[in-house]
Amino acid sequence: MSDSTDVANTPLWGPVTSLALQNSPHTGLRLRDLPEFLRAFADVKLAAVRANRDLGVLDAVRAEVIAEAAGEVARGDLLDQFPLRVVATGGGTSTNMNVNEVLASRASQLLPPDVRLTVHPNDHVNRSQSTNDVYPTATKVLLVRQAIEVASVLRKLARSYRRQAEQHEGVQRLGRTGWQDAVLVPVSETHQAHAVAAERFADQFDVAAxxxxxxxxxxxALGTGVGAPAGFARLAVEHLTEITGLPLRPSASTVDAYAHADGYSLLADTAAxxxxxxxxxxxxxxxxxxxxNGGLSEVILPKLQPGSSIMPGKVNPVVPSMVGQASFSIRAAAVAVGMAVAAGEPDFNANGPSVVANLSPALNELAAVVPVFADRCIDSLHWNRARLAELASHPFDSLIEQAEKDGYDAVAGRSA
Structure with missing residues (x-):
């Protein structure tokens, strides 16, 4: 059998992929830019080929080489073979056929030289499947993995906040309402609140997953099971569960699953x-x-890099600024996903590529910026205790206590 490096930069895709390349724009996010999606797709194809082999609708020789080719794709060995845009012509069929054609070509190369067989992208790789079930299944595997990663980094952020709470136990800061002085707030409680919010969203990502x-x-086709042998769905999902390590299960109603894609909206809304x-x-x-000098200066953030190309010595809070800007595209992606989910057909939602093109990068962005926020900002900040003491010298705490004794109007008159 050949080494996968022998086929680097060798076109393995076939006529359907070529047509999609001709009919789609030549710029934009490509399948090869989302190796996690290709891994999920390859895992689905591997589960399908194992189920087909077990059910006797695919011979063991072809099943073995298709499985080997799928493993190469899952490892990212053949990224160059996936030049299609994520949002290409068709509702995911171009993507499915790009995968089918690459796996068929590579599997044919992997056949022993004394075996006179060929591997066909539709008849063998796509056996018992259609784009209608493969694409959304691969999408769900992709998004579940990403949601788990986001939940993990949010819990890391929560731990960073809790460490800050412990380090600043007993320190008070002046709270504000309407940007005006209010009452004293423990710094530890401020960071505990940060941690609670991060953990709450981690839990919500778990639920969405x-x-x-x-x-x-x-x-x-359309959730009816037409085109697959009896028992294929159950067996294929069992194999996919084993391959991915995820607690997957067959949809309670495949017709519902085809018609309604609101699970994507839940995850996108959580991200937003x-x-x-x-x-x-x-x-x-x-x-x-x-x-x-000209601001509150209550928190001192780590000095990471110059903040100006013209003002020497100026240092800006670059990490919080990055996190804020990253949030814009993440929230915008949720809007696009909501539109894609709502725009389905009566029996099927063909907008899966739009979901992947928007939601997967948004989740990647969250998974990327949150650890940096924790490591390069939260873990290294400290509170300016002298400044806190200065600003907290005249809180409203005592006035509230006096009002309880003397009445609101009387105290307000004395403090005016």
Missing amino acids: QTLHAVQLGGT RCAGILFKQSQDFLILSSGP
């Missing part, structure tokens, strides 16, 4: 709301660290 555990593999809170937290640190 669970809604995508139900996959429609084996539903073929999380990005909104991260934006809020990053902006809070921008405000509290403002200065050093």
